[in-house]
Amino acid sequence: MIEKTNEEIIGRLDINDIEAILDTELTDPNELSHSVKSGGDTIFTWDYTLTRPPLRKLYEKAKTGQWNGETDLPWETEVDIEKVIKEDQALIGEGIDRSAYIGTPLEKWGDKESLEFGIEGRRWMLSQFLHGEQGALVCTAKIVETVPWYDAKLYASTQVVDEARHVEVFAKYLNEKIGGMYPVNPHLRMLLDDIITDSRWDMTYLGMQIMVEGLALAAFGYMHQLTNEPLLKKLLRYVMSDEARHVAFGVLSLKEVYDDMTDAEIKDRQEFAFEASIRMRDRFLQQEVWEHMGVNPREVIPLFMNDPQRIFFQQMLFAKIVPNCKKLGLLDRNDKWLRQRFEEMGVIQFENHEDTGEEFTKFEI
Numbered sequence: 001m002i003e004k005t006n007e008e009i010i011g012r013l014d015i016n017d018i019e020a021i022l023d024t025e026l027t028d029p030n031e032l033s034h035s036v037k038s039g040g041d042t043i044f045t046w047d048y049t050l051t052r053p054p055l056r057k058l059y060e061k062a063k064t065g066q067w068n069g070e071t072d073l074p075w076e077t078e079v080d081i082e083k084v085i086k087e088d089q090a091l092i093g094e095g096i097d098r099s100a101y102i103g104t105p106l107e108k109w110g111d112k113e114s115l116e117f118g119i120e121g122r123r124w125m126l127s128q129f130l131h132g133e134q135g136a137l138v139c140t141a142k143i144v145e146t147v148p149w150y151d152a153k154l155y156a157s158t159q160v161v162d163e164a165r166h167v168e169v170f171a172k173y174l175n176e177k178i179g180g181m182y183p184v185n186p187h188l189r190m191l192l193d194d195i196i197t198d199s200r201w202d203m204t205y206l207g208m209q210i211m212v213e214g215l216a217l218a219a220f221g222y223m224h225q226l227t228n229e230p231l232l233k234k235l236l237r238y239v240m241s242d243e244a245r246h247v248a249f250g251v252l253s254l255k256e257v258y259d260d261m262t263d264a265e266i267k268d269r270q271e272f273a274f275e276a277s278i279r280m281r282d283r284f285l286q287q288e289v290w291e292h293m294g295v296n297p298r299e300v301i302p303l304f305m306n307d308p309q310r311i312f313f314q315q316m317l318f319a320k321i322v323p324n325c326k327k328l329g330l331l332d333r334n335d336k337w338l339r340q341r342f343e344e345m346g347v348i349q350f351e352n353h354e355d356t357g358e359e360f361t362k363f364e365i
Contacts, residue, residue, distance in 0.1 A: 009271050010278045015344065018302050021282050024190075027183035028293075034189070039199030046277040048150050054252045055151040058360075061156035062245055065364065067238050069169040077231040080176040084229045085118040091226065104299050113293070120289045123174065124182045128283060129219070130170035131184040133213055135192040136246070137163035139208040146201035147253075155249055162242040169235055173284050177231065187283040194334025198272075202257055206269055209275040210328070214320040214356070217243045222316055237365065244356060244363035251324050251357035258328050265324055270338040277321065277345065281314060311346075318347035320356055327355040 007128050010019040050056050079359045101107050109117075140163055143156040174181040184192075195207035217240060224236040258266065285304070287297040304310060325331055331351065335350055342348040 004271060009275050015278055016305070017296070017303065021187075021285065021300065022287060022297055024186045024266075024281070027186055027189060027287060029183045031183065034184075036193050036196050038142060039197050040142065040201060040204070041199075042145040043148050045148060045150045045153065046312065050151055052151040052252075053171040055149075055155055055249070058245055058252065059151070059155045059158065060362075061364070062155060062162070065241060065245070066158075066161070067165070067365070069165045069172075069238075072238065073169065073235055074231055075172070079229060079231060080157055081119055081122070081178045082115060084232075085115060085122060085226065088227050088229075089114075089118055091228070101300060101303060104303070105295050106300060111135075114260075117293055118287065120292055121286060123178055124289045125219075126170060126174055126178070127182040128185055128188060129179060129216065130167065130174060131188060132192075132216055133163055133166040133170060135188075135195070136208055136213060137167055139192075139204050140246075142196065143201065143202055143208075148201070151251075152253055159242075159246055159249065162246070164244070166239050168238070173232065173235060175215065182288055185283040185288065187279045191279040194237055194272075194275070196281075197234070197321075202254060203242070203269070203272060205254055206249050206272060207276055209246055210324050211252070211280065211321060213246045213250070213274060214324055215244055215280050215317050216322075217247055217356070219316050222313065234333045241363045241365045244360040247320060247324065248360035251327055251355060253358070254328050258330070263334055265344055266330065266333045267337065270334060270341075273321075273325055273330055273338060274341045277318070277341070277347075280317070281345070284310075284314060286319070298353040315347050315349075318342070318345070319350045319353055322347055323353040323355045326351050327357060 006015065007014065010294065014020075106113075108309060137160065140156050140159045143154055147153055147156060166293070191207070191212070194210070195204055198204065198207070220236050220240045220243065224233060224240065227233055258269065261269075285297070285301055287301065288296040322331075325338060325342075331342070339348060339351075342351075
């Protein structure tokens with residue numbers, strides 16, 4: 001089996017090469033659409049026998065778990081974004097430690113700039129949630145077309161509806177409550193392109209259901225704990241109830257498939273999981289926010305990379321991904337290849353957390 005280098009998988013040898021990460025061209029804010037060639041055969045399934053009870057159970061839960069983003073959320077809530085960010089920053093001690101940035105533009109920042117950075121960071125974060133949800137909408141529609149199982153087609157159809165609702169509520173919150181959105185981060189866009197163009201149906205599952213949705217579930221949970229803003233808190237809680245089912249759908253579907261794959265086939269999936277992990281990690285450097293603040297990202301991000309709070313947040317994002325990869329048998333096949341990559345990333349400590357195939361009912365509303 002030919003061993004690929006990091007450069008062949010992610011385009012650079014060092015996963016922490018800041019220059020290579022920042023060399024990625026940002027998305028044009030005036031770009032209104034993005035075209036990608038979608039791979040894979042559309043499969044009609046004439047066998048309507050329900051042969052996978054766990055997927056049927058998930059389908060039944062999806063039917064009873066539907067909610068209306070327009071009527072079930074308190075949109076009349078006034079959102080004072082400055083007050084919200086001040087309270088959230090005070091709650092966790094968030095903000096810019098200017099003493100660590102002597103000799104950079106941040107040395108002269110005051111409370112005003114720190115607050116603005118927090119506001120823009122919130123807008124940026126929710127914007128990437130929004131763009132990721134549209135990616136999930138498109139990818140799940142593809143799963144309906146390409147998955148060969150009747151049971152899976154039924155469930156995936158409910159997820160298409162879920163994702164449309166998520167796009168709707170995040171877009172409305174951004175536009176009506178906190179002043180608009182940021183373009184899709186280029187690292188997220190590259191990952192979504194990779195997921196949608198791969199012709200193998202299980203890769204769409206792996207990229208979206210396990211990796212993107214797994215990270216989103218962890219990130220939503222973190223923000224839900226962080227903020228006391230009632231509209232956003234309820235919005236995130238509703239979305240999390242859907243996302244847990246979505247990740248469970250991936251775990252339940254892929255387990256039986258990956259158990260029967262050869263080592264070479266599994267290696268492809270391990271490499272893809274690693275690439276997806278790096279793309280998602282890279283997107284959280286927020287270079288768009290730094291540029292909006294008039295700061296050259298190259299002057300501050302190398303220091304920002306060592307910020308303990310950023311490191312904790314980055315690691316926490318993999319709290320769902322790592323145990324789910326373990327459940328699928330991806331960690332230790334091929335001489336523990338993916339385990340070693342997660343160790344290098346500093347996220348292997350989550351491997352024994354409960355996988356989402358078991359815990360999704362805890363998120364029900």
